[in-house]
Amino acid sequence: MNEQDLFAFDVNALAVYLRERLTRARLDPPLDPRTNEGPPAFLLRALRHLKDEEQAEFSNKLCQAIRISFGNLATHIAEKWAKPSGSDSAADEWLAGLSYLAQKLEATSVLSMMEVLAVAWLGNGTDKEPSFGVQHLIRSIAYMQQGKGHEGFWEELWAHRIPELTPLILFGWARCKPEAALRQLPGLVRAQDGTALANLLWSLLASGGPSPIEVGRALAHDAELHQQGRLALERAGASRDELRDYDLPMTATGPAAGAFPFPPEAKYRAQHTEYVGWDVNLQQVPA
Amino acid sequence: MSSRAVGPEKSRVFTFYSYKGGVGRTMAVANLACWLAHRHGLKVACIDWDLEAPGLHYYLGWPDEELRTRSGLVEYLHDFRSEVRHGATGVAPNVCEYLLPPAERIAAQIKFGEVRLLHCGRTDPLYLHRVKELDWKRFYEEEQGFSIVQTLRLQLLDSFDVVLIDARAGQADVGVTPTVQLPDTVVLLFTSNRQSLEGSIQIARRLIAHPLRRDQEIGPPHLLFTPARVFPAVDAYATWLNQDVRPALATLRETGMLLPEDISEDLLREGLPVAPHASVDEQIVVFDESPRVRELTHAYRNLAQALANLHQGLNAWTMEKPDADSERLSLDALKKQIAEASQRGDSDKVAQLQWLAGKKATEDRRVDEAEAFLQAAIAFYAGRGSAYAAEYGFSLLALGDLRVQQLKEAEAMLLYEKALTLLRETEEKSGQGLILLAMGNLRAKEGAYPEALRLYEEAQILLRESGTKNGQSVALHMMANALAKAGHPAQALTMYEEALILDREQENKRGQSAALHAMGNLTAEMGGNADAIPLYEEALVLDREMGDKLGQGMTLHGMGNVRAKQGDLTDALRLYEEALVLKRDAGDKRGQGVTLHAMGNARVQQADHAEALRLYEEALALKREAGDKLGQGVTLHEMGNVRAQQGDHADALRLYEEALALDREAGDKRGQGVMLHAMGNLRAQKGEHVEALRLYEEALALAQEAGDQEGIGIVSASIAQLRSKSAPGREQGLQGA
Structure with a gap:
């Protein structure tokens, strides 16, 4: 698939593409810890190639797809979190990728959904080590x-x-x-x-x-x-x-301050200096 | 001025302060720093202490983005605070490590001295946070801020001659350090409105009475008020100065901290004018002499001169008129000053003093010394480009004067011409006027009076334009002198009258006396002997007031001339005798010669030829001693006349020829004409008409060349007379013979 095919997708098709693309962890790690660049980078690069008005349109479509994806992900992942030993590495990658993409696209419309998801995790999964996806979710919220x-x-x-x-x-x-x-x-x-x-x-x-x-x-x-x-x-x-x-x-200041080796001329009478700001001394100065 | 005793003797740290922003303070600091380095050869550090709105770095070619990682003043102060925390093991940071040179495009223009910038600090997004961390109250009360700032001052003065500080406008606490603690002199820039002026006066009062300096016993700083962003050319500006500024400043005079009027007055009058072309972008205009910014450039240069003088010390602020002060010094005193300046490494001052010493040595006729001093000054200025064009020109003028004294007129003329070209580049009108006067004198000396007059006139226009009244009067004197010599006594008289008015305006007694004396001479020459006496008497009173024996002698001599013309030879001789004594006292050998010559003339009139010849001999000897070739010619001429009258034509001719040779040597064409005419007369008397005619014609050509109308008339008459004596038939025969 090339960029033109991608631009032709409608919102739902984009959401499906995102899920597929972001969860193919083994082939295409969503967040390579060495480069911090994952599949979203492909999307971001594609975005950069568009003209301004096309960019805005596609970006808008992408944000809607992310919103749909977060909705789908929430239903799916909340169940997993509710189970004592539940974990789903594909869903975690999906979460990490969506969070990262949302932050990069400044998709503030999904921020509240992300916060809800984070609170859901707090309610269910805090006894477990926070996953990679959760870390990215919180990092993205912090930035967004x-x-x-x-x-x-x-x-x-x-x-x-x-x-x-x-x-x-x-x-x-x-x-x-x-x-x-x-x-x-x-x-x-x-x-x-x-x-x-x-x-x-x-x-x-x-x-x-x-x-x-x-x-x-x-x-x-x-x-x-x-x-x-x-x-x-x-x-x-x-x-x-x-x-x-x-x-x-x-x-x-401190006990040793007085011993600083100022040149003798500089130390001249300095110990008697009182603060001499304009405002303090206006009264003392003859008009 | 007693309070000055507590102030700094020499100003090395100058803070530029303005009550309101937008007066061009930062631009002034940047331009002055560059000029103080380039022109005065000083090492200059400039500090941007306008911490909340820094901008000095832009003027020196450093944009904000290039300073993001370069530490400046704020970092220096914080680093110092941090070191103070370490107590005895702390080490004061070295401010030189925080300084930046100007960017290459600016640095390339600064040929001498050095400029370094202590910029505000790293201009990254945290800059203002770092500024806020400098809590000045805490800094002074708890963190030994006073000592930190004193150390900064010591470090800067160890490495630099002068420090210029761009302080924040207004009255913020942050202003205490740069305006109160650091400066020796505060330059207060204010615009032409009441708010700015009154704000500045109020600040000045606070500065003088500020407890910090009082408590530290460092005395108040000096104050230099300079109007900025003004239009000095409009009448309203002068009115504002008179009605608002001067009275306001007068209220501060009693404090003794204002700089004396002789330095501050010029800065007030000129101000730092608005220059629309300089107001776009951050510009260093002080190297630019183009008309679009010239006024501002000159104003900056004048202010820089004032700062450089203050840097030299309190008594140096009279140096704004270096001629007036230093010219009174003896050659030995000047030599001493040269040695001192040389020791300080102040090469600029050395050259200036060498120039003065050269002039003084020329005056004292110490030719070799004059040559050495002037050549040294010229060598210094010649290699320094257009910034020193004026000094170079003046030094060449002085060398030209020396050449005149050495009778090397052609060389002098070349030097004057070169000096004139240089001064024309600088638009230094008074200097150009002086050179044209000197050139005119050379021409007059050659007897080329019309050319001399043209040069004098040009000089007079330039001197009038430059407002040099003294120079104008000198030009008028010279023009009158040339007119008199060229045979236009009436015009010369009018010219002297004009000169007299100027001299009276300026209370220049010497000029008045000279004019009156010359007017007496001319009046007498025009036949108004009775009218001449009161003029001489008035001159005599002035000469006596001045204790000028030479002047008195010359005037008495003139009075003697008048009495002689009136036929009272006894009184004339009495006056001459009196004049002779005074001239002898004044050591004027040439003058004595002239008077003895006149006494000889009187004796001739009394038909006492022997006594006349004795007096002439005596006159001749004195003139010879004085090197007065023209005078010797005149005396030899008269001696020839006496010998001719005595019938010894051969001796007379010998004397005339001797006189002619001297006139030729002196380049006096009029004198040569007179002599050839006299020789022609002798030949004519002897009946040698062809030779006489040849001599007359030669005399006529010389008189015409010299523009000597009287001479042309006399010689023409002699030629006509000779021709009328010669019958047409005989002429052919005579020519054949």
């Missing part, structure tokens, strides 16, 4: 969410304390309401160390998440925690500039 309306969703996820999903949930929550998510950080840093902490902080700083400055500020009140966070970031491969940003919120 707009505004603060999803705060409740993340709080709900957080409340379930799923260790494998902690970095991902923290990332989604921080994108939605950073101050709430970053408040959890000191506790997390105390509880974790090594690679886990590095992964956690690194996923937090991933594209579009809180800035290194905000992460640094969340830990700045405790020099020891801040230092632990810094080491974790170094371990995660943070750049010099990112580390510098992480350090910014730390105040330059």
